[in-house]
Amino acid sequence: MRRKLVVANWKMHGSKAAIEALIPAIIEGVGQVAADVAICPPFVYLEVAGQRLQGSGVALGAQNVSAEKSGAFTGEVAGDMLRDLDCRYVIVGHSERRALYGEDDTLVARKAAEVLNCDMVPIVCVGESLAERDAGATLSVIGRQVEALLSVLDGTQLAHCVIAYEPVWAIGSGLTATPGQAQEVHAFIRRRCIQAGAPDVRILYGGSVKADNAAELFAEPDIDGGLIGGASLKADEFTAICRAAE
Ligand code: PGA
Numbered sequence: 001m002r003r004k005l006v007v008a009n010w011k012m013h014g015s016k017a018a019i020e021a022l023i024p025a026i027i028e029g030v031g032q033v034a035a036d037v038a039i040c041p042p043f044v045y046l047e048v049a050g051q052r053l054q055g056s057g058v059a060l061g062a063q064n065v066s067a068e069k070s071g072a073f074t075g076e077v078a079g080d081m082l083r084d085l086d087c088r089y090v091i092v093g094h095s096e097r098r099a100l101y102g103e104d105d106t107l108v109a110r111k112a113a114e115v116l117n118c119d120m121v122p123i124v125c126v127g128e129s130l131a132e133r134d135a136g137a138t139l140s141v142i143g144r145q146v147e148a149l150l151s152v153l154d155g156t157q158l159a160h161c162v163i164a165y166e167p168v169w170a171i172g173s174g175l176t177a178t179p180g181q182a183q184e185v186h187a188f189i190r191r192r193c194i195q196a197g198a199p200d201v202r203i204l205y206g207g208s209v210k211a212d213n214a215a216e217l218f219a220e221p222d223i224d225g226g227l228i229g230g231a232s233l234k235a236d237e238f239t240a241i242c243r244a245a246e
Pocket of ligand 1: 173206209229
């Protein structure tokens, strides 16, 4: 039985003061929930967030990482640095990074490999645009994104990853994939992971998950939790989503 995982992606939101208020409220609200929970704040707040999360059972994660080990890469952050701050998870290949910062499948796969190298868990995001869905290309797009990952990782490595299916048209739009639409893609990803020898990879759904739609999504057989953007900035809403994962 795969344990559910709910991850907060705070994106470029927050401040020291906001985090000081939000984290204790989330820790309290989540309580002893029978699911894994993680929070991914902006890089600059990782240390303070990590201090506040200590001893809580809620894990720390980052939103991005360099594919390089170290060196002359101005403005980049290395996996070893994230590990040094006790990050357990790192989101790679979020659609905003793919669309706005030109990250391609190859770079995303290299980043995932580097996260594994640093003993952390990559949360590898995949997803189709609305135009791709409308053109009937959803599964071929997802297939291409997953194959890029498999060209770099073997089954044992893949088993240590999390995959997040986030339809681009559902992110921040209020348009959630129906449980059936999401399950179809999750089952497709699952089949490929099984072939690769990693049947128990956790596959999260992301894209306008809220307290009132989380339970029906998480009830699908291949949906193992969620990657939560907007709703993760409100303690009540986020903790309700975490409880829906029990
Ligand atoms: P959303 O974002 O929940 O605000 O749609 C999800 C994400 O981008 O990870």
